[in-house]
Amino acid sequence: MSVPPGPLDTPPWGNAHRTANERRALLYRVLADAGVELGAYDRLMVDWLGDWDNPTVLTVASLIARAGAPTEQGS
DSSP states (O other): OOOOOSOOSSOOOOSSOOOHHHHHHHHHHHHHHTTOOOOHHHHHHHHHHTTSOHHHHHHHHHHHHHHHSOOOTTO
């Protein structure tokens, strides 16, 4: 499952239904890529978010990825 670039104007449905485990794995990957250190409660919340629908998880993942992305200098 790929993380949509943003900003998003419509729900990112993705190309297929993903399982909760796949959605959780995506969130953990995006958080790790952004350098976010997780505590026990953080992991509990990521697991909880993984139970939400694809558009919700993809939107959260997109926000995390964009927040952790380097910004252009001088913009």
